Amino acid sequence: MLVPFTKGIQPLILVLEDIKVFKYIVRRILFLIPTLLLVSFFVFCIIKAAPGDPAQLALGEGATEENIEAKRIELGLDRPFIVQYLDWLYNIVFHFDFGNSYRSNISVSYQIKSYFPNTLKLSGFSVLLGMFIGVPLGMIAAVKQYSPFDSVVMSFAMVGMSVPAFVLALAMILLFSVTLHWLPSSGFNSFSQMIMPIVALGMQPCAICARMTRSSMLEVVRQDYIRTVRAKGLSESKIVVVHALRNALTPILTTVGLQFGALIGGAFVTETIFLIPGFGRLLVTAVTNRDYPLVMGGVTVVAMVVALTNLAIDIAYAFIDPRVRSEFKKGSGLFSHIRMKKEIMRSLEEAHEK
Amino acid sequence: MKNSNSVFFETWVRLKKNKVAFASLWILLFLIVVAVFAGLIAPYPYSMQNPSNILQKPSLKHIFGTDQYGRDIFSRVVYGARISLSVGFIAVGVALLAGGFFGAIAGFYGGWLDNVIMRCMDILLSIPSVLLALAIVAAFGTSLPNLMLATGVSTIPGYARLVRATILTIKNQEYVEAARAVGTNDFEIITRQILPNCMAPILVQATFGVATAILTIAGLSFVGLGLQPPIPEWGSMLSDARAYIRGYSYMLVSPAVAIAITVFCLNSLGDGLRDALDPKLRD
Numbered sequence: 001m002l003v004p005f006t007k008g009i010q011p012l013i014l015v016l017e018d019i020k021v022f023k024y025i026v027r028r029i030l031f032l033i034p035t036l037l038l039v040s041f042f043v044f045c046i047i048k049a050a051p052g053d054p055a056q057l058a059l060g061e062g063a064t065e066e067n068i069e070a071k072r073i074e075l076g077l078d079r080p081f082i083v084q085y086l087d088w089l090y091n092i093v094f095h096f097d098f099g100n101s102y103r104s105n106i107s108v109s110y111q112i113k114s115y116f117p118n119t120l121k122l123s124g125f126s127v128l129l130g131m132f133i134g135v136p137l138g139m140i141a142a143v144k145q146y147s148p149f150d151s152v153v154m155s156f157a158m159v160g161m162s163v164p165a166f167v168l169a170l171a172m173i174l175l176f177s178v179t180l181h182w183l184p185s186s187g188f189n190s191f192s193q194m195i196m197p198i199v200a201l202g203m204q205p206c207a208i209c210a211r212m213t214r215s216s217m218l219e220v221v222r223q224d225y226i227r228t229v230r231a232k233g234l235s236e237s238k239i240v241v242v243h244a245l246r247n248a249l250t251p252i253l254t255t256v257g258l259q260f261g262a263l264i265g266g267a268f269v270t271e272t273i274f275l276i277p278g279f280g281r282l283l284v285t286a287v288t289n290r291d292y293p294l295v296m297g298g299v300t301v302v303a304m305v306v307a308l309t310n311l312a313i314d315i316a317y318a319f320i321d322p323r324v325r326s327e328f329k330k331g332s333g334l335f336s337h338i339r340m341k342k343e344i345m346r347s348l349e350e351a352h353e354k
Numbered sequence: 355m356k357n358s359n360s361v362f363f364e365t366w367v368r369l370k371k372n373k374v375a376f377a378s379l380w381i382l383l384f385l386i387v388v389a390v391f392a393g394l395i396a397p398y399p400y401s402m403q404n405p406s407n408i409l410q411k412p413s414l415k416h417i418f419g420t421d422q423y424g425r426d427i428f429s430r431v432v433y434g435a436r437i438s439l440s441v442g443f444i445a446v447g448v449a450l451l452a453g454g455f456f457g458a459i460a461g462f463y464g465g466w467l468d469n470v471i472m473r474c475m476d477i478l479l480s481i482p483s484v485l486l487a488l489a490i491v492a493a494f495g496t497s498l499p500n501l502m503l504a505t506g507v508s509t510i511p512g513y514a515r516l517v518r519a520t521i522l523t524i525k526n527q528e529y530v531e532a533a534r535a536v537g538t539n540d541f542e543i544i545t546r547q548i549l550p551n552c553m554a555p556i557l558v559q560a561t562f563g564v565a566t567a568i569l570t571i572a573g574l575s576f577v578g579l580g581l582q583p584p585i586p587e588w589g590s591m592l593s594d595a596r597a598y599i600r601g602y603s604y605m606l607v608s609p610a611v612a613i614a615i616t617v618f619c620l621n622s623l624g625d626g627l628r629d630a631l632d633p634k635l636r637d
Contacts, residue, residue: 035477042478043489046493163614164569164572164617167592170592170610173599174599178600262484269573269576284488284578287491299485302485306480306482310480
């Protein structure tokens with residue numbers, strides 16, 4: 001590339017770059033389809049492998065032989081396995097219909113829709129809390145490495161990582177509800193009800209964010225370009241925020257995304273403690289009752305949300321990190337080796353032309 | 355042999371310098387001893403009920419008090435160490451074997467096999483671990499082996515990726531070629547020449563893995579989907595204690611502290627091992 005970077009050409013290059021990013025995003029979204037298909041098939045297989053007759057479960061004890069047989073036909077259990085799967089999938093994709101709960105006979109998608117917002121709120125706020133406290137703490141700890149502040153923050157993070165949410169939740173209930181009577185011990189409607197669940201669930205992401213930020217910042221601040229900007233006389237705060245943090249952001253963002261997924265899956269314990277009508281508790285009840293349509297639907301929906309979160313994070317990389325942007329051109333994921341080969345061929349051709 | 359000894363020794367010396375990690379190692383060894391000899395240490399059988407002695411505050415006779423059935427909480431916490439640690443270690447061991455196997459095959463043979471295996475691992479990764487455990491428990495029930503499987507399965511991809519990545523970097527090195535040239539079969543090349551090179555990162559990840567497994571089991575038991583009573587699991591003890599939080603809060607303290615200490619020690623040991631085994635930090 002010996003083209004001089006005149007003002008006229010620069011926007012053109014940016015547009016070209018944008019097209020590449022756009023292509024990457026489209027490719028990444030398309031990759032979502034096989035992933036979700038396989039996840040749903042996997043979940044379907046696990047549940048179908050369960051011992052016991054679902055028709056019997058749906059009817060409960062004391063059902064007659066004919067009733068069970070009729071129920072089997074009604075539920076479509078007499079059809080071949082793969083037909084059952086395709087039917088289930090068809091209804092999800094085109095009608096967002098996961099079937100009806102065995103127990104209550106209420107539509108699974110309706111139940112998911114009514115319980116999911118609480119879980120989303122709980123995990124979302126918890127991750128945000130963790131991020132807004134953990135990232136600055138980790139940054140300061142990295143800048144002042146080996147200082148007392150650093151060791152305090154890191155010990156705190158270690159404890160935060162090791163104390164599970166439900167232990168923290170019980171300790172807080174004991175202190176703030178039972179002893180001091182400051183906060184209500186259950187519910188999720190008012191602000192005071194939301195404080196304890198969010199803090200309990202947010203502790204672990206906060207600790208993990210702090211550790212991750214610290215270690216990725218430490219890696220960045222040792223680099224030559226940081227020494228260069230420091231030599232140029234830039235203020236320390238500008239170095240940290242503008243130059244170091246921006247380059248350390250990729251692993252931090254990944255952590256936040258993974259934490260969000262983990263919290264949606266792991267919120268059920270916190271929801272149980274604070275009696276929050278959330279998705280996790282719905283799922284736990286479903287598992288206890290062996291309510292298979294609800295379990296299958298629930299796990300699939302969460303896997304979908306997690307996959308979408310990962311997608312969003314991957315797309316965010318493209319806008320944050322130019323290194324990742326160039327990485328896309330090389331390719332990663334499903335057909336990476338094919339793309340790699342094409343890429344190498346193309347560069348060879350280009351070299352040849354010159 | 356001498357070489358491997360000196361690597362081990364060097365790691366040991368470096369781990370010793372990290373006081374928290376080194377102390378954690380000793381606490382963990384102590385907990386393992388407690389778990390193994392639970393029968394000798396616990397003053398009462400873990401399921402022995404005593405209706406005339408329920409909800410007693412800690413005393414000399416029952417140093418952690420008694421629960422709602424008059425069972426000695428100290429004995430239950432001691433037996434709980436056996437349950438939690440064995441679940442943690444076995445779940446990680448199984449995941450390690452399976453992940454190592456798949457990762458080694460994928461990395462060593464490459465091609466379509468690699469693609470198929472690693473795509474399956476990606477799928478496993480995209481389901482949150484606790485949910486996967488829930489699905490398995492929903493399908494197969496809450497027995498101890500099922501729970502170990504359920505907590506282990508979701509960590510398989512991590513080990514597979516680690517082993518695969520290491521194999522990819524070393525499978526073309528001279529000593530592997532040399533082993534192949536003298537007619538060593540694939541299995542021996544993988545186990546003798548390649549796997550020892552993955553040991554350091556695997557050890558670190560496995561240490562964290564045990565901590566995660568213990569937390570997962572405790573969480574599942576807490577909501578009633580883990581080990582069933584009267585098995586003294588720390589999570590289910592906490593769940594029992596929750597009903598008595600007003601007035602009998604001492605019931606919460608010992609299982610909560612036990613979980614936190616165990617997981618803290620595993621995490622800080624994992625941290626210490628990572629630093630001690632990191633070649634970049636070596637002088």
